[in-house]
Amino acid sequence: MSLLIRDLHKRFKTDDGKNFSALKNINLEITDGEFFTLLGPSGCGKTTLLRIIAGFERPSEGNLYFNGNDISHKAVFERNFPMVFQSYALFPHMSVTENIGYGLKQKGVDKATIAKKVNRIIEMTGLTPNKDKYPHQMSGGQQQRVALARAIVMEPEVMLFDEPLSNLDANLRISMRQEIRRIQKDFGITVVYVTHDQEEAMAVSDKIVVMNHGIIEQVGSPIEIYSKPQSEFVANFVGQANIIPAKIVGERVNILGVDYNNKISIDLNKVISRPEFVKIHDSGNHTGVITNSTYLGANWNLKVKVLDEEISILAPIFGNQNFDVNQKISFSFDSSTLHFI
Ligand SMILES: Nc1ncnc2c1ncn2[C@@H]1O[C@H](COP(=O)(O)OP(=O)(O)OP(=O)(O)O)[C@@H](O)[C@H]1O
Ligand SMILES: [Mg+2]
Structure with missing residues (x-):
């Protein structure tokens, strides 16, 4: 399986007759068995891209290749990439078993095979106690699982999910996302x-594409995206980030008046440091004053003013150490985790 997206653009006509570019120059390669996530703020074009992959929308420019064949103008049913939505869209008058078997029945698969396949999926997704229930007799999480099972039973090569967990409570979201990952x-x-x-x-993906205003900001593994963000947008959207001006001086880099080792030679002028990699200790490189202190149970989340910058620090709880506003503290950046942009 391979899915290739080449030079794809999508423009919509707005009410005043103008063109709105929802996707600009998208190039992506999705490989076999990959969990590939489109991540970005509301309105950045995620659903539009997914709908183009599914075949509900046509690209304005560019092409989609599935196993080397151009499928840009193929209909939804010719692609067979089932899509699981935020709303489960189950058939209300059908039981769980009937809902899951519906697609196979439509395809003309024989009854015995349907029963075998449906039972296997019902077992795998933990739906056995609910197999004769109707959608209105089940919780949101159970219905979500039926929607998932109904798509998987078709044995698709590619499955598409659009915010499938946003209706669920926080705990159920976590267990369902693990389940989707396991089944995948x-x-x-x-x-x-x-x-x-x-x-x-971060929790489920092999690869993440970070999108913003219809463009791709970065593609990479969760670790790459988090530890080596290529732009301020990515650094801020994925986790918290201190983005601090830096001055390269030969072999050294000057950050907030203090020289650190400079492992890179290119002349980049900003440094990104994650709050959890700023270490508070006696005789640290920098001294600042706490302007905000929040106790989070496992950590303290601090804002510390140093020169003209406000630095975020995530400090693990240590004994009954306390941090108060206006307290003076000293800290250092962990130079091995600094990332330059
Ligand atoms: N049919 C349409 N006609 C005009 N504009 C559209 C159409 N569909 C989407 N758009 C616009 O394209 C942009 C991207 O929309 P899209 O639904 O892809 O965003 P999204 O990233 O999925 O956002 P969300 O996280 O809120 O679901 C938005 O500005 C949206 O208003
Ligand atoms: Mg959307």
Whole structure:
């Protein structure tokens, strides 16, 4: 399986007759068995891109290739990339078993095979106690699982998800996303998954594409995206970031008046430091004053004013150490985790 998106643009006509570019110059390669996530803020074009992959929308320019064949103008049913939505869209008058078997029945698969396949999926998704229930007799999470099972039973090569968990409570979201990930791996399905939740994206994905205003900001593994963001947008959207002016002086880089080792030679003028990699200790490189202090249970979340900058620090709880506003503290950046842009 391979899905290739080349030089894709999507323009919509707005009410006043103008063109609005929802997607600009999208180039992506989705490989076999990959969990591929489109991540970005509301309105950045995630759903539009997913709908183009599914075949509900046509690109204004550019092409989609599936296993080397141009499918840009193929109909939805010719592609067979089932899509799981935020609303489950189950058939209300059908039981769980009937809902899951519906697609196979439509395809003309024989009854015995349908029963075998449906039972297997029902077992795998933990729906056995609910198999004779109707959608209105189940919780949101159970209905979500039926929607998932109904798509998987068709044994698709590619499955598309558009914010499938946004109706669920926080705990159920976490267990369902683990379940989707497990099923995806067990069945070797390629998944294209849309979310605006960066933690969800990090937790399930092999690869994340960060989108903003219809363009791709960065593509990479969760670790690459988090530890080596290529832009301020990515650094801020995925986790918290201190983005600080930096001055390169030969072999050294000067950050807030203090020289650090400079492992890179290119002349980049900003440094990104994650709040959890700023270390508070006696005789640190920098001294500042706490302007905000929030106790988070496992951590303290601090804002510390140093020269003209406000630095975020995530400090693990240590004994009954306390941090108060106006307190003076000293800290250092961990130079091995600094990232330059
Ligand atoms: N049919 C349409 N006609 C005109 N504009 C559209 C159409 N569909 C989407 N858009 C615009 O394209 C942009 C991208 O929309 P899209 O639904 O892809 O965003 P999204 O990233 O999925 O956002 P969200 O996280 O809110 O679901 C938005 O500005 C939207 O208003
Ligand atoms: Mg959307």
